[in-house]
Amino acid sequence: MTEYSKGLAGVIANESALSEVRGEEGKLSYVGYEIDELVAHCSYEEVVHLLHRGKLPNQAEAEEFEKALRAERSLPDGVLTYLKTAPKDANPMDVLRTGVSMLGLYDDRAEIGEPHLEKLSACAISLVSKVSLIVAAYHRFRQGLELPEIRKDLSEAGHFLWLITGEEPSERATKILDVALTLHADHGMNASTFSARVTVATLSDIYSGITSAVGTLKGPLHGGANEGVIQMLLEIGELENVDAYVEGKLERKEKIMGIGHRVYRKLDPRAPHLRRLAIELTDELGEPKWIQMSERIAELMFEKKGLTANVDFYSATVYYSLGIPTDLFTPIFAIARTSGWTAQVLEQLRDNRLYRPLTLYVGPSETRPVPPIEER
C-alpha cells in the first residue's frame, strides 16, 4: 500500500535546482549560494537573475536584467481602472490576487497548452515587476491619492518605497527592504509554490499559476502570519503581558503567529537576519519594546514547545518599523516570492508532469443502492 502522509509532510513532490532548504541544519541556499552570502554580496535583482537564469549575473548581465525589469513598470489601463474602483477597505492580498489574474487578460503571451519557454520567461519578468506596482497602486488609490510618477532610476525595493510613500526612499530603508526581498524570494516546495506548480502542470497559463499562489500565500498559516505577528504584539501591548498571553494561547491550543515551521525544526536561517534588522530599527526608533516582547515570545515558545521563530516573526517588526502599513506585509512577501514562483513555474514546465496524488478513502466501505427520496 502507498504510504499516507497527512499534509504531504516529508513527501518529495518534484525535483528542483532552485532553492535548497536544509531543515535539519537550518540552512537555505539558492542555486548553490547560501542566503547569508547572497544577502551580504548581492542585490535582490541579482538574486532574481540567479533564480530565473540559473546563474549570478556579471556586470553587463545585471544591467541588462535591471533594465528589462524596469521596462515592465507599467500596468494595463484595465488593471489601473480596476485598482481605482476596488473597495477601499479590501484586503490588499485579495486585490493583488484579482490584479494578477487580470494581468493575464492583457497579455497575449499567456497561452494554455505546450509551453513556449521564451514567452514564459518574458511573462515571468513582467510579473516580478508588475506585482509590486499592483500593490503600490492600490495602496495609493485606496487613500484617494494618485500613483507617483513611475521611475526607472530606482531598484525594485527603492521603487516600491517611492510608490507607496511618494517620498525619496532613504538608502537604508531601500537596503533593508532589498534584504527582506532576497530572504523571501524562494523556498522549496512551500504551499504557495506548490499551488503554482500544480496549476501550471495542467498546462494552464502562468497568470493562473501565480493567481493560485497569491491566494495560497494569503493564509495565516503561510505568508499571512507576518500580519498576525504585529496584531499579536499590539494586542499584548506590554512586555509584562507576554507570559500570560502565550500561556493562554497554548492552553486554548491556539497558534502563536510567526513561530514554527514544517521543515525547519531548530532554526529558520532567515530569522537571524531579520532579527538583527528589527533590533537595529526599533533601537533607532527608541521603541525597543516590540523586540523585547518578540524575544520573550520566542524564548517561551522554545521552552514550552521546542519551536523557533520563522521568517514571518521578525519581518513583521522590520516592516512595522519602516512605517509600512500592516496589511501590506503579506503583499510584500508576495512581491518577493513572485520571483521564486515564476522561476519554479518555468522549471516545472521545462520538464512537466501532471500532479495527481491519491486520497486515502475513509468513507463507507460497502457501496449501497440509492434509496427512494421519501425513505432517506
Ligand SMILES: CC(=O)SCCNC(=O)CCNC(=O)[C@H](O)C(C)(C)COP(=O)(O)OP(=O)(O)OC[C@H]1O[C@@H](n2cnc3c(N)ncnc32)[C@H](O)[C@@H]1OP(=O)(O)O
Ligand atoms: C512563510 C511561512 O509560511 S512560515 C510559517 C508561517 N506560519 C506561521 O507562523 C503560523 C504559526 N505556525 C504554524 O501554524 C505551524 O508551525 C506551521 C503551519 C508553520 C507548521 O505546521 P506543522 O508542520 O503542521 O506543525 P506541527 O503540527 O508539526 O507542530 C507540532 C506541534 O507544535 C504545535 N505548534 C506548531 N506551531 C505552533 C505555533 N505557532 N503556536 C503554537 N503551537 C504550535 C502544533 O500544534 C503541534 O502541537 P501538538 O504536538 O501538541 O499537537
Ligand SMILES: O=C([O-])CC(=O)C(=O)O
Ligand atoms: O517553506 C514553507 O513551508 C513556508 C515558506 O514559504 C517559507 O518558509 O518561506
